[in-house]
Amino acid sequence: MAGMKFSVLLAVGLPFVAPLSAAVKSGHAEAELVAGVSSYEAGKAFQVAIRLTVDPGWHTYWINPGIGGMPVKATWTLPEGWTAGELRQPVPKRFMTGELPGFGYEGETVFLVDLTPPAGATGEAECKVKLAWLTCDDSACVPGDAELSVKLAAGDGKPGKEAAVIEAAKKKIPVPPAQDLLFGVEEREGRLILFVLSSEVDLAGVSAFPTTPDVIDPAEPLTFEKGKDAWIATGKKSEYLDGAATRLDIVVAGGKLKQPLLLSWRAEK
Amino acid sequence: MKHHTFLGAVLGAIICSATAHAIEPGQAAPAFTVKNVKGEEVSLADQKGKVVVLEWLNHDCPYVKKHYASGNMPKLQEAYTAKGVVWISINSGAGVSASDLAARSAKEGSKASQVTVDPDGKVGKAYAAKTTPHMIVIGKDGKVAYNGAIDSINSTDAADVEKADNHVAAALDALLAGKTVEVAKTKPYGCGVKYAK
Numbered sequence: 001m002a003g004m005k006f007s008v009l010l011a012v013g014l015p016f017v018a019p020l021s022a023a024v025k026s027g028h029a030e031a032e033l034v035a036g037v038s039s040y041e042a043g044k045a046f047q048v049a050i051r052l053t054v055d056p057g058w059h060t061y062w063i064n065p066g067i068g069g070m071p072v073k074a075t076w077t078l079p080e081g082w083t084a085g086e087l088r089q090p091v092p093k094r095f096m097t098g099e100l101p102g103f104g105y106e107g108e109t110v111f112l113v114d115l116t117p118p119a120g121a122t123g124e125a126e127c128k129v130k131l132a133w134l135t136c137d138d139s140a141c142v143p144g145d146a147e148l149s150v151k152l153a154a155g156d157g158k159p160g161k162e163a164a165v166i167e168a169a170k171k172k173i174p175v176p177p178a179q180d181l182l183f184g185v186e187e188r189e190g191r192l193i194l195f196v197l198s199s200e201v202d203l204a205g206v207s208a209f210p211t212t213p214d215v216i217d218p219a220e221p222l223t224f225e226k227g228k229d230a231w232i233a234t235g236k237k238s239e240y241l242d243g244a245a246t247r248l249d250i251v252v253a254g255g256k257l258k259q260p261l262l263l264s265w266r267a268e269k
Numbered sequence: 270m271k272h273h274t275f276l277g278a279v280l281g282a283i284i285c286s287a288t289a290h291a292i293e294p295g296q297a298a299p300a301f302t303v304k305n306v307k308g309e310e311v312s313l314a315d316q317k318g319k320v321v322v323l324e325w326l327n328h329d330c331p332y333v334k335k336h337y338a339s340g341n342m343p344k345l346q347e348a349y350t351a352k353g354v355v356w357i358s359i360n361s362g363a364g365v366s367a368s369d370l371a372a373r374s375a376k377e378g379s380k381a382s383q384v385t386v387d388p389d390g391k392v393g394k395a396y397a398a399k400t401t402p403h404m405i406v407i408g409k410d411g412k413v414a415y416n417g418a419i420d421s422i423n424s425t426d427a428a429d430v431e432k433a434d435n436h437v438a439a440a441l442d443a444l445l446a447g448k449t450v451e452v453a454k455t456k457p458y459g460c461g462v463k464y465a466k
Contacts, residue, residue, distance in 0.1 A: 240456040
């Protein structure tokens with residue numbers, strides 16, 4: 001275990017620097033904060049991972065939790081001038097909690113966050129996050145929360161020994177398509193028809209999930225099928241959408257896609 | 270606008286399914302009779318001409334705990350029952366026990382007019398109650414005036430109660446003042462109602 005030895009030496013050499021928080025157990029999940037760098041570089045964004053491991057039989061929730069449930073919430077306390085980006089969430093699973101359809105995660109989930117130190121940042125930086133989540137199974141819901149922190153020294157921002165955690169997590173997090181894809185939404189008789197021009201992407205066998213809550217009813221799966229010129233999926237309009245749909249983001253993953261994609265539609269004004 | 274040119278061609282293949290709807294604001298509130306924790310019958314028909322609140326609860330749910338531990342729910346119950354509103358708390362969970370619920374309600378400081386048990390979920394299903402809490406407000410005309418969440422912040426954190434817009438209080442204030450309820454439907458948040466299978 002050369003890696004272990006290295007970490008022990010590092011800990012001796014730099015007693016105040018800890019790029020990995022202790023795991024905190026709360027409710028039915030355990031949370032841990034992991035920095036992908038061995039130090040931070042002033043003015044340059046770097047990524048940290050939040051690993052949330054849920055007890056077997058329980059689940060947490062995605063950005064769009066479906067009906068019931070609650071998205072994971074991260075509240076950062078950072079040195080002055082530092083900023084934190086949004087909690088970037090991997091592709092979820094669909095499940096039912098009793099009779100309520102939802103989206104979320106079982107087992108281990110790794111979220112990513114961009115942290116950006118200001119240009120003139122110096123010295124050791126402690127990055128703290130308060131994480132709050134809800135776990136449910138068919139018979140109960142139990143909230144959990146944890147205060148996690150990592151300490152980083154100023155330096156060259158080189159990848160640290162946990163960088164592989166970040167790289168693995170990136171592959172599961174949807175990104176906007178490299179080139180523009182024509183993604184559109186039309187409303188017909190209480191249903192929303194989603195279409196993606198098929199000349200630009202192959203959606204055979206993908207899983208699709210509505211990222212924007214309360215536009216598409218989560219009760220039925222979104223399934224893309226190949227039409228003449230487009231991949232088409234339809235979903236029932238959410239009963240909680242007031243008026244016409246004006247925006248919808250969806251995630252498509254799996255099939256022939258190398259990386260999950262985030263597709264965004266905004267109504268033309 | 271090229272997508273419009275092909276969309277028409279593919280629409281023919283799309284099947285539109287009929288769907289069951291929840292109780293929408295403006296619809297007549299379904300009649301029901303349910304037993305309170307003392308074993309007495311409570312009937313919606315007996316509340317004719319009164320504003321009625323239906324509150325689905327389960328004291329084991331962290332969202333329900335949030336609104337009781339913070340005092341929010343008892344405060345609303347106390348304030349609006351004092352104004353003549355009838356507040357009926359309903360537990361539609363499978364196998365709910367009247368004596369347990371009576372003890373929990375007393376402990377949590379409930380000020381509801383009635384605390385009732387619906388172990389077979391009949392009332393819950395009639396109103397398509399999804400979560401605990403799930404709030405329905407019925408006007409003096411017997412029509413549903415509000416259906417949805419208690420307030421605007423989906424969390425289990427009691428500190429959020431003060432920051433949230435309370436949809437139930439807003440609906441009740443409007444009804445009692447003879448005004449239109451502005452926000453009549455929202456997505457309820459909470460734990461799922463643990464209906465009998």
